[in-house]
Amino acid sequence: MYRHGLTPDPKPTVNDIARVAGVSLATVDRVLNARPGVRSVTIERVNKAVAELGFVRDAAAASLARRRFLNLLFILPKTSNEFVKALEHQVAEQGIKLLHDRVTLDQHLVPPFDPAAIVKALDDLQAGLVDGVAVFGPDTDAVKEAVHRTRARGIPVVALVADLSDSACDFFVGINNVTAGRTAAELMAGFIGRRGRVLVITGSRLARDHLERRKGFEALMTECHPDIQVVASPEGRDDPDLICKMLPELFEQYPDIRGIYSSAAGNLGLIEHLSTSTPCPKPIVIAHELTPSSREALTSGIFDAIISQDAGHLVRSAVRLLKATSDQSPIDQTQEQIRIDIYLKENMPSL
Amino acid sequence: MYRHGLTPDPKPTVNDIARVAGVSLATVDRVLNARPGVRSVTIERVNKAVAELGFVRDAAAASLARRRFLNLLFILPKTSNEFVKALEHQVAEQGIKLLHDRVTLDQHLVPPFDPAAIVKALDDLQAGLVDGVAVFGPDTDAVKEAVHRTRARGIPVVALVADLSDSACDFFVGINNVTAGRTAAELMAGFIGRRGRVLVITGSRLARDHLERRKGFEALMTECHPDIQVVASPEGRDDPDLICKMLPELFEQYPDIRGIYSSAAGNLGLIEHLSTSTPCPKPIVIAHELTPSSREALTSGIFDAIISQDAGHLVRSAVRLLKATSDQSPIDQTQEQIRIDIYLKENMPSL
């Protein structure tokens, strides 16, 4: 089983395949790269030799010989949202490293909640200049149609963070937000002793991911915790100020709130309110996405838990999937599954 | 910023560096690969050109030209422990994929709790046949000395899962177990309402990781939750039967146990006991490592939470670190940090 470059038993090459299969190098190449003009019997012969010798195409040599870059584009909403910022940062950072691997990453920031901008961005893509796209955008028909056109032009598309329904894309990279909401609910229920009133702060109606979280949260409470009452805030629109302003009257209306679930991107407003006027007893607060400010809120005890998804993992996974689609190489499903991370004060990763 | 194989503005190559720096290819090569025989002024000139052109070594071409495999070895304890099995499985599985990248993975199973076997395994390594080792073993002086000898022979070593103190290794791949214990304690405290008695089931005294978890668990309770009393079980030796047998008398001795923390590898015994005779009210149970049986216990409600570390991530990280050490390439610390995962029933990953 030991193997070394200077010893015999080297990894078989295409030449070995040709020899064993009794065909020429050209034919092996045609088979390996799924080029036309080979009889199926011959294809079989080559595949058999491949299996026999345990041939694995050398990724380095292949990528070198292919003499091309894989140019990937990330379409992200242009917002000050910390989580999106983290995504941008990851795209930029990993783009640098991926240069080593003949992959380039670009990002295109479009106005948020603006399907038309995404449609335009997708339709403006030139096949040949862009080999794959990752899109974080609203799940509207216009967007889905644009995705469809893009894929029809041979450019693979993955949905990032927010899924596009009806499998409009080649892949979805992100968490199941219904499950994320259920997870928050399970944690909340455990922390508040399975009874009492909890407040859900919702985000924009346009964001499918936020709606799903809320739905999951409420569903689990209904299913498993009849002694917990869920009340929902008016739509927060992901606007910190708006949220900060409407909280006092909510607390007045429901003085017995034992838990708060911030399902959307309004963490900043929530933090601001709670850090100035803490209700007594302090409610259990669960929010989404580990960012600089939510991290601080967790450290200082304003937040009790954070449900999160790793931005680095999201970006890496999107890249791997787009790359695999281009190379027609296999995919490791387990590695591509984005975890729903739970962070408490203690297990928060450093940095 | 767009870049494509068929367009101008190709990635700069070593030839471009040589031209810009006004030196020969050979000199560029000497600098890039840190070979001796170049004046420092010349080194500077080359580095300047590299920076100017934004040269990045083409990983594919480099690995192809280096014409060698990276042979890595994983030394794991031979035990039926499910977590270790998961590690073995990951090593085997990823070994296949890594063949594409000129990396081979082997595993060497040694008797558990047997430092001498690990020492022998390390000392038997032949430099040239093995280019890096990942070790999951006890933190004893004999092992550390063997690691030291191995590294002295030029073979990088990473500690896997259990750290070896005094930075005996090049890297440690795993979680901070004190922090993991604290995390379990924080979760436990929240779930049991911050008061009452909890039982800690410990493992072997030889396993530093288990001791640290228990230490962290007790420390956090002492620091933050004075109303929680921690009682510790006798040593479980990671033996399911032993644990299963001693539980009844523990429950008799402490009928008011509200929570159980299984810090070690004795989950099977705990599950067996709890699934036959459930104390009332059912205590909150937190255990370690997501495995088939702990997963089932979580689903069925026997366990309430699992603290875990991802075996796939551990193996991938160990490989990346050993590879980076061999290639002298940079390391992305944030990617290599192993998370302390918290799984509840709801956010348990599928598969």
Add this chain to the structure above:
DNA sequence: CGCTATTTGAGGTACGCCCCTCATGTCAAC
């Protein structure tokens, strides 16, 4: 100044694969 030791240049080969061209072979339909 001449001497040696060090530094640099020039050039080549190899890695494993992709992709191209051109010639040759085979078999069917006409």
Add this chain to the structure above:
DNA sequence: GTTGACATGAGGGGCGTACCTCAAATAGCG
């Protein structure tokens, strides 16, 4: 029997880097 479509063989160039050899230039030294 000719034609054309298809299947295969033969061969070569190229990707960007590593690593080797040998000669030439230069620096450092007394």
